[in-house]
Amino acid sequence: MSSLSFRHLLAAKQIGQVDIAALLKRADYYRLASNEQLLDEKPCAGKILASLFFEPSTRTRFSFESAMLKLGGQLVTLEQGAASSVKKGESLEDMGCVVSNYADIVAMRHPQIGSVDRFASGASVPVINAGDGANQHPTQALLDIYTIFCEQSRLDNLKIGIVGDLKYGRTVHSLLSLLSLYPNNSIKLISHPSLALEQEKQQPLVQAGLDLKVTSDLTSAIEDLDVLYVTRVQQERFANLDVYQQVKDLYQITPDLVANVRDNMIVMHPLPRVNEIDPAVDKLPCAKYFKQTAYGLYLRMALLSLMLNPYIA
Numbered sequence: 001m002s003s004l005s006f007r008h009l010l011a012a013k014q015i016g017q018v019d020i021a022a023l024l025k026r027a028d029y030y031r032l033a034s035n036e037q038l039l040d041e042k043p044c045a046g047k048i049l050a051s052l053f054f055e056p057s058t059r060t061r062f063s064f065e066s067a068m069l070k071l072g073g074q075l076v077t078l079e080q081g082a083a084s085s086v087k088k089g090e091s092l093e094d095m096g097c098v099v100s101n102y103a104d105i106v107a108m109r110h111p112q113i114g115s116v117d118r119f120a121s122g123a124s125v126p127v128i129n130a131g132d133g134a135n136q137h138p139t140q141a142l143l144d145i146y147t148i149f150c151e152q153s154r155l156d157n158l159k160i161g162i163v164g165d166l167k168y169g170r171t172v173h174s175l176l177s178l179l180s181l182y183p184n185n186s187i188k189l190i191s192h193p194s195l196a197l198e199q200e201k202q203q204p205l206v207q208a209g210l211d212l213k214v215t216s217d218l219t220s221a222i223e224d225l226d227v228l229y230v231t232r233v234q235q236e237r238f239a240n241l242d243v244y245q246q247v248k249d250l251y252q253i254t255p256d257l258v259a260n261v262r263d264n265m266i267v268m269h270p271l272p273r274v275n276e277i278d279p280a281v282d283k284l285p286c287a288k289y290f291k292q293t294a295y296g297l298y299l300r301m302a303l304l305s306l307m308l309n310p311y312i313a
């Protein structure tokens with residue numbers, strides 16, 4: 001067993017404060033380690049990561065694969081899951097069983113909600129959910145938490161605005177779950193009503209102590225925030241593209257919009273962005289979304305090394 005409380009990582013609700021503390025400590029270690037140190041240690045030498053992606057990905061797949069290589073491990077990768085035996089009718093459970101013969105750990109992304117759970121139920125090696133439809137993306141949430149901790153030095157007493165697609169944005173669902181672990185966080189959920197966070201997703205968060213406020217007014221909401229977390233409207237989840245066209249460009253972060261915010265406010269985005277952040281914001285000190293992708297590498301190194309090595313603390 002590893003020092004983490006979970007064997008598979010399928011949803012953010014499996015993650016506790018103790019897990020986060022261990023992961024952040026380990027991520028810091030890798031962020032500050034020299035290449036020589038890593039070459040010396042190779043904590044994942046002899047281990048293979050299978051990365052199975054049935055949906056497009058740049059950051060998540062590359063950062064998992066780069067993390068594994070930096071830890072001295074190796075890869076087998078399926079970039080176009082649709083080209084696999086699933087096309088011949090193989091079930092996800094059977095695929096989990098088979099892939100377990102070829103890899104020591106799996107990172108998987110799939111468009112269907114619950115698909116990674118099904119794969120994991122057949123697998124005998126640990127499985128990480130790298131995004132299942134509009135449901136969960138727990139490793140993005142972990143790297144978001146790591147970014148917030150590095151940039152704001154705390155995970156409690158934060159005022160956070162989350163704007164964009166709160167209905168289909170899986171990163172939002174996972175991040176809110178982790179933020180609810182810490183006291184006195186208040187969240188403004190900023191979206192068009194049709195893309196609001198669903199009531200059944202709000203309830204457990206409120207019960208866990210998160211202060212949630214729903215609004216569609218970004219300009220007022222932004223005034224006293226520590227973090228503005230921006231998301232893309234998830235075009236691929238819309239059955240009707242006319243509806244997508246109506247809501248896709250309702251919010252845009254511009255230099256003018258962030259001109260009078262708190263000095264310490266940071267702008268985050270899981271990326272890719274479409275039109276929701278004006279590129280002119282990129283050079284402002286509040287823009288942390290590209291740095292966030294770099295934090296993601298260290299966090300995923302921490303996750304892989306702790307999931308695969310029981311003796312690392």
Ligand code: NCD
Nearest residue numbers: 059060131171232270271272
């Ligand atoms: C996100 C995802 O796939 O959910 N991207 C990512 O993993 N960094 C966000 C998105 O696609 O909008």
